[in-house]
Amino acid sequence: MELQLASLEGVPLLELEGDIDHSNCGIVESALGEVLAGGAQMVLIDLSRVTYLDSGGICVLLSACRGVRDAGWLGVINPNQNVRRLLEIVGLLVDPSFRVFADRQAAESAVGEILSQGQRP
Amino acid sequence: MTALLPQEIDRAITVGADTAHLARIRSFVEEVATEVALDFERVFDLKVAVSEACANAVEHARCDDMSLKVCACLRARRLTFTVTDNGMFRPPSPRWEGVSNRGLGLPLMVALMDEVTFIRTPGGGTTVSLSVLLDRDAAPSA
Numbered sequence: 001m002e003l004q005l006a007s008l009e010g011v012p013l014l015e016l017e018g019d020i021d022h023s024n025c026g027i028v029e030s031a032l033g034e035v036l037a038g039g040a041q042m043v044l045i046d047l048s049r050v051t052y053l054d055s056g057g058i059c060v061l062l063s064a065c066r067g068v069r070d071a072g073w074l075g076v077i078n079p080n081q082n083v084r085r086l087l088e089i090v091g092l093l094v095d096p097s098f099r100v101f102a103d104r105q106a107a108e109s110a111v112g113e114i115l116s117q118g119q120r121p
Numbered sequence: 122m123t124a125l126l127p128q129e130i131d132r133a134i135t136v137g138a139d140t141a142h143l144a145r146i147r148s149f150v151e152e153v154a155t156e157v158a159l160d161f162e163r164v165f166d167l168k169v170a171v172s173e174a175c176a177n178a179v180e181h182a183r184c185d186d187m188s189l190k191v192c193a194c195l196r197a198r199r200l201t202f203t204v205t206d207n208g209m210f211r212p213p214s215p216r217w218e219g220v221s222n223r224g225l226g227l228p229l230m231v232a233l234m235d236e237v238t239f240i241r242t243p244g245g246g247t248t249v250s251l252s253v254l255l256d257r258d259a260a261p262s263a
Binding site for chain 2: 019021022023052054055056058059081082085086089090
């Protein structure tokens, strides 16, 4: 699994690649923890190159959702069909603090809209 | 094409009880599931379910040098993966505990498989069986 930290319109963006499972989800958890500790209210994770995700990875996403709840949201970009299905099974797709974007452009538009309303990233 | 597919499979791998081996276990599952021509979606489901059962076993491992055996068995158009360990079975906790898979692994297995069975073996250890019916989506015969 590869992880890189970038940003989109000032919003932290984690770019992940490969399989996320119980052996490496702690790395994602640490990276998300640092971003949230920095006061981010919106966080983006690009899942377009994530080939596999299990409950280890899902727990990290759920935990990050709790971290931004009330103030913002966690958004994932372009999860593949199978990963998206898992997110649906565990109920993340109906969580108000979780969002799914089809691509980076859609995420960028959503972020731009919120920033134009005066909310900080 | 169907005639060329295997009617029976018996295969197994044994790895150390460590999450570092989950990727190898998933490769094993993918190899067998692809051999019986399961579609991409159900191959993924099997990989998740078997991986969850193994992660659960690793979590309950009694000692560091414990091993984990994963068997694949195809009979009568039913593909079953069994995960056997010699750890202490503990029922999944309903509470979230950090990034532990407790509470989420089991519901995922049940949601993704056609049949899930837990067997506690005398003297300790647990066997989890995860099955998919290859003809699940076929029209019922009259």
